[in-house]
Amino acid sequence: MLGWFFRLICLALLGLGFFHLAFREAPELGLRPDILAANLSGRGQPEIRVLAADALERAVLTINGRVAISAIGMDMRQHSGDFSQSVSVEVTPTGQGVKLGSDRYVRVRLKSLDQQPLRLSWKKSDQSEASLNLPHEIEIHGTHIESGGRKLPRLRILARLPIEEYLYGVVAGEIFSSWPLEAIRAQAVAARSYAYFEMRSRADDEYDVHADVRSQVWRPSPVVEPQVRRAVDSTAGVVLTEKNALIKTFFHSECGGFTADARWFFTKTPLLALSGVSCPRCSAAKNRPTPWRATYTRQEVAAKLRQAGLLRQPGEIRVLQGLDYRGNPMGRRLGRVVSLELTLVGDRGGQVRVPANDFRLAMGPDRQNIASTYMAIEGGDEARITFSGYGWGHGVGLCQYGAAYAADKLGYNFLDILALYFPGAKPVRLWGSDAGFR
Ligand SMILES: [Zn+2]
Known part of the structure; x- marks a missing residue:
């Protein structure tokens, strides 16, 4: 269906190396935060790559409004252009790449030019329908799964978006927007540090984070709750560090009385910030541990x-x-x-x-x-x-119910709350303005 479109419009190549990632840094951690800040100044916030859906046998992509498409053809030439219409197109894996309608490509990238979400729907293995309204920019890749010694072609869908916009969907997916603002701000900083740690560690991988509990739950929505927007915007660019290195700031729902040392489950390096603390607050919030x-x-x-x-x-x-x-x-x-x-x-x-x-x-x-x-x-x-x-969860890092209690009953601000659960951690702003840090 899109073939005529590419044949008509694919005249000008963008020449920008479309699949070159807009933001890539060396994966090593431990840079001094002031150097990090210098690296980022003037470049704005980085862009994160979220694995939105994986191993799909086929999908239907629905587009409304103006969309820019860029694709690498099977001849390795780049095709690009934009169009404005409502269209649903079938997407299938080919083994070497993907097929959009009847046209084959190595990979395809689509960007909404008027901020309309791109809708992707598919059948799950139990034959029920699943769908996602993805933000402005997605990439469709070919991948495969192993089954009975054979490689079966599948689709992989990545969403690419500025990290702060991604955080709206994470904070909305991970905490109640009706909770006290300071608890939501603490959650926003924890989610940002976690995401940015993953981005810097996985720069050579195809994506940075999963959209579910394997990383952090991401629920993109065109409508952002005002409380969530405020919590993310007012802490924009703030991450936690220890000894000038980023911390992978895990979090969970309710620790039940004491948080766990990250080394018990996730990490090898000892960090004071992730060594576990006693937390009577989540139990106090619920009268007793759940x-x-x-x-x-x-x-x-x-x-x-x-x-x-x-x-x-x-x-x-x-x-x-x-x-x-x-x-x-x-x-x-x-x-x-x-x-x-x-x-x-x-x-x-x-x-x-x-x-x-x-x-x-x-x-x-x-x-x-x-x-x-x-x-x-x-x-x-x-x-x-x-x-x-x-309790509920792995128990490492920020205890969400404990954070809500600290904000609501103890009058703690988000920095106080982060200090409770990540002892000794230093907050550093890597991008965004300084307004509203405290
Ligand atoms: Zn707790």
């Missing part, structure tokens, strides 16, 4: 772990116990579990160790399943295993 309980059959546990690639050995789970109960004031049977040990019976049997946060996510990343790493493992019986615990 308890959870989840029971599975032993077969269910084994099946979910195999599906997540955490268990490759055959056999049934006989014993499942927590190892390394950390930070627990109440004895050995309840605390932050760092890893779990499974004892298998069967042909080969043996012991398998699984990181606790991976285990939690494999069982299902919601409150009906294993809600946190702050848990006890009750043996159950021959057929079932029961887990119970407190």
Whole structure:
């Protein structure tokens, strides 16, 4: 459908190296913040690449309004132009790239010229419809998945947008906009530091962040809540550092009483800011820590772990116990579990160790399943295993309910809140104006 369009309009090449990223820095971390600031001054905020959808068999792209299209053809020549009309076009993977309508390209980039979202819809594996309203600029790449020793062609959709605009969608996706402004501002700084850390670490990858809990939940919307906009805009460019290096500022919903050391789950380098703190505030906000309980059959546990690639050995789970109960004031049977040990019976049997946060996510990343790493493992019986615990999330970094309580009941501002959960961390503004920092 777009073929005629390209044949008519693809006269002028932009000559700008369209797929050259507008903002790329060396991936190494640890630059002095003042040098970082100097590097960025005059260049404005960086642009982030979000993996919006992946491994799609086909998709339908709906465009309303004026759109600029740039694509690399199979002959490696660049085609570009813009048009103004409403159109729905089928997008399919080819193995070497993508097909838009009947035209084949290595990759395609589209940019809305009048700020209209680009709509992408597709069928999920259970045949239900899924769709996304993506902001102004997307890239469509070919990729593949491995299945039964074969490579199957698939589509990968990236959204590209200024980091501050991305943060509107993250803050909206990660915290209630009705919460106190200072808690939302603390969340905005944590989300920005996390995102910028990923951008600098993954500059050589095809994208910087996932759009879901694998990075941070991103819910783009053309309408930004005023409270969210205020929190992001008033902290624009502010990130957290320790010893002049960026901090990957993890956050979670409710710690249940104490936050976890990032080294237990995510990092190798010891950082004071990510070493864990006691947090009576989330429990105070809810009168007591939120308890959870989840029971599975032993077969269910084994099946979910195999599906997540955490268990490759055959056999049934006989014993499942927590190892390394950390930070627990109440004895050995309840605390932050760092890893779990499974004892298998069967042909080969043996012991398998699984990181606790991976285990939690494999069982299902919601409150009906294993809600946190702050848990006890009750043996159950021959057929079932029961887990119970407190809080929600991995427990590292900012505790959102604790932050809300600190803002609402203790009168803390966002810098006070960040100092509670990231002890010793220094806030630094890397772009944006200085107005409203305090
Ligand atoms: Zn807490």
